[in-house]
Amino acid sequence: MVGIAALSCGGEAENQPVAAPKPPLAPQPLPPPPQATSAAPHPALALSGDEGMWLLNDFPAERLAKLHGFSPTKEWLDHVRLSSVRLALGCSGSIVSPEGLVMTNHHCASGCIQHLSTKEHDLAASGYLATNEKEERKCPGMEINQLVDISDVTERMTNATKGLTGRPYFDALKAATATVEKECSGGKDEVRCDVVSLYRGGRYHLYRYRRFQDVRLVFAPEAGVASFGGDPDNFNFPRYDLDLSLVRIYENDKPAKLEHYFKWSQAGAKDGDLTFVSGHPGRTSRLLTMAQLEFRRDIELPIRLIWLSELRGVLLQYADIGKEEQRTSAGLLHRVENAIKALKGRREALVDEPFMARKREDERALRTFVDATPALADVKGSWDALEHAQADARRLYRRYALLEGNGAFNDDLSEHAMTLVRAATELKKPNAERLPEFADAKLPALKAELFANTPIYPRLETVLLTHALTKLREGLTVDDPLVKKILGKRSPAEFAASAVKGTRLADPAVRKAIFEGRAAANTMADPMLALARLIDDEARAVRKEMEDKVDAVAKRNGELIAKARFALYGTSQYPDATFSLRLSYGVVKGFREGDRDVKPFTDFGGLFDRATGSDPFRLPPRWIAAEKKIDRGIPFNFATTNDIIGGNSGSPVINKEAELVGLIFDGNIHSLGGDFGYDGDKGRAVAVHSAGIIEALDKVYGAKRILAELGRR
Amino acid sequence: MVGIAALSCGGEAENQPVAAPKPPLAPQPLPPPPQATSAAPHPALALSGDEGMWLLNDFPAERLAKLHGFSPTKEWLDHVRLSSVRLALGCSGSIVSPEGLVMTNHHCASGCIQHLSTKEHDLAASGYLATNEKEERKCPGMEINQLVDISDVTERMTNATKGLTGRPYFDALKAATATVEKECSGGKDEVRCDVVSLYRGGRYHLYRYRRFQDVRLVFAPEAGVASFGGDPDNFNFPRYDLDLSLVRIYENDKPAKLEHYFKWSQAGAKDGDLTFVSGHPGRTSRLLTMAQLEFRRDIELPIRLIWLSELRGVLLQYADIGKEEQRTSAGLLHRVENAIKALKGRREALVDEPFMARKREDERALRTFVDATPALADVKGSWDALEHAQADARRLYRRYALLEGNGAFNDDLSEHAMTLVRAATELKKPNAERLPEFADAKLPALKAELFANTPIYPRLETVLLTHALTKLREGLTVDDPLVKKILGKRSPAEFAASAVKGTRLADPAVRKAIFEGRAAANTMADPMLALARLIDDEARAVRKEMEDKVDAVAKRNGELIAKARFALYGTSQYPDATFSLRLSYGVVKGFREGDRDVKPFTDFGGLFDRATGSDPFRLPPRWIAAEKKIDRGIPFNFATTNDIIGGNSGSPVINKEAELVGLIFDGNIHSLGGDFGYDGDKGRAVAVHSAGIIEALDKVYGAKRILAELGRR
Numbered sequence A, B: 001m002v003g004i005a006a007l008s009c010g011g012e013a014e015n016q017p018v019a020a021p022k023p024p025l026a027p028q029p030l031p032p033p034p035q036a037t038s039a040a041p042h043p044a045l046a047l048s049g050d051e052g053m054w055l056l057n058d059f060p061a062e063r064l065a066k067l068h069g070f071s072p073t074k075e076w077l078d079h080v081r082l083s084s085v086r087l088a089l090g091c092s093g094s095i096v097s098p099e100g101l102v103m104t105n106h107h108c109a110s111g112c113i114q115h116l117s118t119k120e121h122d123l124a125a126s127g128y129l130a131t132n133e134k135e136e137r138k139c140p141g142m143e144i145n146q147l148v149d150i151s152d153v154t155e156r157m158t159n160a161t162k163g164l165t166g167r168p169y170f171d172a173l174k175a176a177t178a179t180v181e182k183e184c185s186g187g188k189d190e191v192r193c194d195v196v197s198l199y200r201g202g203r204y205h206l207y208r209y210r211r212f213q214d215v216r217l218v219f220a221p222e223a224g225v226a227s228f229g230g231d232p233d234n235f236n237f238p239r240y241d242l243d244l245s246l247v248r249i250y251e252n253d254k255p256a257k258l259e260h261y262f263k264w265s266q267a268g269a270k271d272g273d274l275t276f277v278s279g280h281p282g283r284t285s286r287l288l289t290m291a292q293l294e295f296r297r298d299i300e301l302p303i304r305l306i307w308l309s310e311l312r313g314v315l316l317q318y319a320d321i322g323k324e325e326q327r328t329s330a331g332l333l334h335r336v337e338n339a340i341k342a343l344k345g346r347r348e349a350l351v352d353e354p355f356m357a358r359k360r361e362d363e364r365a366l367r368t369f370v371d372a373t374p375a376l377a378d379v380k381g382s383w384d385a386l387e388h389a390q391a392d393a394r395r396l397y398r399r400y401a402l403l404e405g406n407g408a409f410n411d412d413l414s415e416h417a418m419t420l421v422r423a424a425t426e427l428k429k430p431n432a433e434r435l436p437e438f439a440d441a442k443l444p445a446l447k448a449e450l451f452a453n454t455p456i457y458p459r460l461e462t463v464l465l466t467h468a469l470t471k472l473r474e475g476l477t478v479d480d481p482l483v484k485k486i487l488g489k490r491s492p493a494e495f496a497a498s499a500v501k502g503t504r505l506a507d508p509a510v511r512k513a514i515f516e517g518r519a520a521a522n523t524m525a526d527p528m529l530a531l532a533r534l535i536d537d538e539a540r541a542v543r544k545e546m547e548d549k550v551d552a553v554a555k556r557n558g559e560l561i562a563k564a565r566f567a568l569y570g571t572s573q574y575p576d577a578t579f580s581l582r583l584s585y586g587v588v589k590g591f592r593e594g595d596r597d598v599k600p601f602t603d604f605g606g607l608f609d610r611a612t613g614s615d616p617f618r619l620p621p622r623w624i625a626a627e628k629k630i631d632r633g634i635p636f637n638f639a640t641t642n643d644i645i646g647g648n649s650g651s652p653v654i655n656k657e658a659e660l661v662g663l664i665f666d667g668n669i670h671s672l673g674g675d676f677g678y679d680g681d682k683g684r685a686v687a688v689h690s691a692g693i694i695e696a697l698d699k700v701y702g703a704k705r706i707l708a709e710l711g712r713r
Helices: A061-068 A074-083 A110-115 A154-160 A166-185 A290-319 A323-350 A353-371 A374-379 A382-403 A412-426 A440-451 A458-476 A481-487 A492-502 A508-515 A527-569 A604-610 A621-629 A669-675 A690-700 A704-709 B061-068 B074-083 B110-115 B154-160 B166-185 B290-319 B323-350 B353-371 B374-379 B382-403 B412-426 B440-451 B458-476 B481-487 B492-502 B508-515 B527-569 B604-610 B621-629 B669-675 B690-700 B704-709
Strands: A084-087 A091-095 A101-104 A144-152 A191-198 A203-212 A215-220 A245-251 A274-279 A582-587 A591-593 A596-598 A601-603 A635-640 A652-654 A659-667 A685-689 B084-087 B091-095 B101-104 B144-152 B191-198 B203-212 B215-220 B245-251 B274-279 B582-587 B591-593 B596-598 B601-603 B635-640 B652-654 B659-667 B685-689
Touching: A061 A582, A074 A084, A074 A144, A074 A274, A091 A274, A091 A652, A101 A659, A110 A215, A110 A323, A154 A166, A154 A203, A166 A191, A166 A203, A166 A440, A166 A527, A191 A440, A203 A245, A274 A659, A290 A323, A290 A353, A290 A382, A290 A458, A290 B290, A290 B323, A290 B458, A323 A353, A323 A458, A323 A669, A353 A374, A353 A527, A374 A527, A382 A458, A382 A527, A412 A440, A412 A458, A412 A492, A412 A508, A412 A527, A440 A508, A458 A481, A458 A492, A458 B290, A481 A492, A481 A527, A492 A527, A601 A604, A604 A635, A621 A690, A635 A690, A659 A669, A659 A690, A685 A690, A690 A704, B061 B582, B074 B084, B074 B144, B074 B274, B091 B274, B091 B652, B101 B659, B110 B215, B110 B323, B154 B166, B154 B203, B166 B191, B166 B203, B166 B440, B166 B527, B191 B440, B203 B245, B274 B659, B290 B323, B290 B353, B290 B382, B290 B458, B323 B353, B323 B458, B323 B669, B353 B374, B353 B527, B374 B527, B382 B458, B382 B527, B412 B440, B412 B458, B412 B492, B412 B508, B412 B527, B440 B508, B458 B481, B458 B492, B481 B492, B481 B527, B492 B527, B601 B604, B604 B635, B621 B690, B635 B690, B659 B669, B659 B690, B685 B690, B690 B704
Parallel strands: none
Antiparallel strands: A084 A091, A084 A144, A091 A101, A101 A245, A144 A203, A191 A203, A215 A245, A274 A582, A274 A652, A591 A596, A601 A635, A635 A685, A652 A659, A659 A685, B084 B091, B084 B144, B091 B101, B101 B245, B144 B203, B191 B203, B215 B245, B274 B582, B274 B652, B591 B596, B601 B635, B635 B685, B652 B659, B659 B685
């Protein structure tokens, strides 16, 4: 019942079942790779150009020196780590002043912007600028994490699950994760700890974060310029977006004093400059086997795309009703459209025959190596085991997606209800036995979202719940016992209208009371809770089957294959993305599109030329008024070869001096296959230029207080 | 620009480019198949059970006698052929009285029902019963064809294209088709002639039809019972639908006197009875190569499903605005939902690993046979040629689908505009050089649709055109020259609103004047015509490239592979469906679903039990009032093993005596892979039972005049 909100910035990784521990790595020295592959790593698997989302505690400094003549020191890396932040809902950001000012994307703060808006004051339409500290307004439910420490817990996780398989293995892993995380945080709300499974189970690291839950909105431009070009221009380049927002971290009701922050570059980035992106790529699947890729190609991606496309149509037409309907649904529509484009891009990679041929060849080479390496005898059966598990995944996926997967229910009320019903069961269990999302270490974020006083729009809620129930009935069929129990003789629309009207969960105080046990989620006669109770059992059942038959197999065999990969390629590989901090390097560079060259920069002149006066190419009045003051030649957006993906939204782009030169907000269309492989030829990260940000803050918004804080005044 | 209306009943086949002629079949005797496959046809390609959509002039009487102990005579087959009809828009039907009464599905007449409705009198909601001849109301644009003759024109088509390849081959084929068809019809509107390419170019037959264009509505039940269960129950069984309508063929303003018609069976069909379905399956793709199947799996089906799903969402929410919006969009929504389920079913087959493994094995066996057969040396390269062509198809498909393929524009106005703009160019050319849909033989149907006084709903037209242009901009990108030319500085919504308001094409008299050249489609300052003119050039260009690089290659190599197939399996195979008359045999039979047996019959009792009072399970008031009079045990719907597919909608189910026992309206979910292969195990055709039709006409509608005409009173 996790909403698709999580999709937009790669938060997905958080919603995946926890990883299974790897079995002990064979300690004996591995033989050299066999003749066929011994000369060098297989070219298709060798790193291509600026490929890589690198761990900050395992950065390929030598490789970088060789490629780009620069090698960061440990101090440089530590400073970058401590100046970078994660937005728990699924984005990245950077600290840009010693007073806790954080820069991220407009689309990463759009939830906050919408929550602070009313029918009369639509901050998405008007933009927002706090001219003093008092005007900085608290973002309900927003959480920011700063990574203060990384330690290796591979051995400990491994020992906890030694000799186990199947469900006991899975449960032991879950318990060890919860225990390690709780021990690390010491039960303190201001500390967040995550056990991160890397290399598909090849390593386990413990990430300790400083957790900030008082975050306030300082500046947001109008949506009309933040996402100028809207869906048609999304994932395109050339591009013209001021996809920026500034928020501030507070501690004890005062701006937080933070030692590390990125200074603003005087010059900004120029063509060919070396650039780093420090952020939180959400998920990649570059190490999957062919069977796993084919499951995504044939089942997961098409089903999700079909489902999201229908929801998109519903929302497009809903927004057509009137201004208020448009305002209240804009955020969700944006996330849905963003997800559709991203998933389409992933699918494109998997139906591209040359790409799949390379993947097949990679797999063949690795299997040949394993077959010829006696020390890897235990790895041999892994590909077949995964193929077998994918058959189960194909069988289970529809029900799983409808009841438990991303995106089934998108209304806030039923999502709150499900959280409350599950919490009532889970919180009675010892920490180590709970569903991972209810582990003690996860509760502060969960409560912040659940208790936040975010507005509920009954009409939109009704439309979304109607749609979800219609799809549930379609997917499970009219004769499914669960469908009959939920709907009885009612239609989805009748049920939804009456449930939205009858529930008390729109009131955060009611949600808090239920969560804290002063009212009983399991018996209370609230229609949303009743719905959640009906779904809960079935959702747990299909989740358990998916975990046992698919995830557990994927983890265990993923570890084995990781072992073979380490043996063949050494540890010069980077792990798949896991919504944890990574550093990528690249250069400012254009690309070739069909028969023309695309330059790496756009400028303000191009923005004004592209404006039509019609959505989504309509510039806000403030911009039209400022046109004459603006220098048309100042760079606005730019493209780099950095290896990024969803979750990197809001990441800082920095130069060798660790100065801020840009703000990642997108990739071009060719970068969307990045889930499965890096394309340094045409794939590009897309960022707002640091000089463009200053020009806009100065000439359009007159944001003197911020400019001074950034040291630019 | 052909609307998706064509999808619902398989009319697609009509919209495909004409087939290329087969080269002369090698006259020398072919060697016996090689050892590996000589014992018997490869099991996977051998016919399974009741598989087959057979030609009436090449019916496997012996096989049927062996399987079911019955063998039809030539007279029997001729009678069945002449009692069966085709609805030109994409359905099947049967003549059921000597006074021209024709039975088909409600969903095949839904266009007519909607066209005859107004805001005040919604015939879809209320149903319609003409109590005398005067009340029989003309269906605008409906055309019915009766197949009076079949002849073999293989040699003539072949000679016309001898020695040609590529575009000249394609053009010669098109010219030969137009010439043969025109010669056959003698330019008479009441004769329709179609050259039908069978076995993917293995044979060419000329079908001569009697064409009826005065068709009037006699009876239609309420949509609430015709499609009881709506989309959730669509393609399901057990099922409870009275998906019936009765229309009458008129000649010279009088009911047509027709010699051949199906008599009503006294007993109806019982479990295990032998049944025949005589109808017009629209399209199957059972003879495609793996490369062609993979194109459908990876590109065509997902893209169409994603596109249709978004449109579905738009329509669902549009219908939510109010009653009138619901009424005017219901027909299109139904067709869209039907298409989505059908395409999903097709996709399921192609992502089913065991199914694809059988297909791979079929192809391997045939290629092995070809490699070992010197007389088939010219066939060897066919599979590689097709694989190469599919790479072009993958590259071209998106643009093709947006501009020229099924379903790009679904508003009536822009579709009329495109017809008018193209007609202005095409009708100046000699018959043989025109786009096939503008050949003389096709003009009567085209004019009937274009000149029909069907209502236009401006609000719905605007929504549909907005959506089409939004998708066009999304698909081609904002920077595409065509998109810029069409939209300029306007948004799709602004353009659509002004074009719908400004066009005069809603008036059939204006359309007629333009078509007949009294006004100039190519210069007239009408916004819809202007749009069509802009799109026309680009659409023709991508169509031509698709024809040259994909279709021409598919036809030529399809013929070669057909030759190999004839050599290996003899002519005991049936050709892929082509929306021409076929006869299938089967038996009344249940099936196994998961862990339970599904009985082959439903009854009226089950209908009343399933009713909830909420759409789409709401029974019309007339039914609720009649409940006590109705015999609950009388069969309502039933399932058979007949091999059918979209286009068979409205087909009669008959027994050995050629008596009417049912009315095909659907297949179950397992039958939907039928595009690519027959599943006799679980796939079932679904029909309304003849006794159920009589019970409803009698007890619910008191339709004494019709019952008397059917000889049932």
